[in-house]
Amino acid sequence: MVHILVNEDFCKGCGLCRDACPKKIMELTADRMNKKGYHPARCKDESQCIGCCSCAMMCPDTAITVVKDEEGEA
Numbered sequence: 001m002v003h004i005l006v007n008e009d010f011c012k013g014c015g016l017c018r019d020a021c022p023k024k025i026m027e028l029t030a031d032r033m034n035k036k037g038y039h040p041a042r043c044k045d046e047s048q049c050i051g052c053c054s055c056a057m058m059c060p061d062t063a064i065t066v067v068k069d070e071e072g073e074a
């Protein structure tokens, strides 16, 4: 199982992670707002995640950490 951890206060809601995800499971939250006033990203279905780390690599603010249960932090 892969977990997508988003440091919400680093996120600026740019959507690059959403656009980069091959599984289309990253989204910007409509119902949350961080300290900077942006809607932070989240993974809406971790069960679909293949752990490719594209979202984390694309994030200009290094807000995303991809954690794989068996192998520790990716």
Ligand code: SF4
Pocket (backbone or CB within 6 Å): 004, 020, 021, 022, 023, 024, 025, 026, 043, 048, 049, 050, 051, 052, 053, 054, 055, 056, 066
């Ligand atoms: S690790 Fe890959 S599949 Fe998983 S949310 Fe990020 S971009 Fe999508």
Ligand code: SF4
Pocket (backbone or CB within 6 Å): 006, 010, 011, 012, 013, 014, 015, 016, 017, 018, 040, 041, 058, 059, 060, 061, 062, 063, 064
């Ligand atoms: S790429 Fe980073 S800053 Fe942009 S929406 Fe995704 S988590 Fe937020």
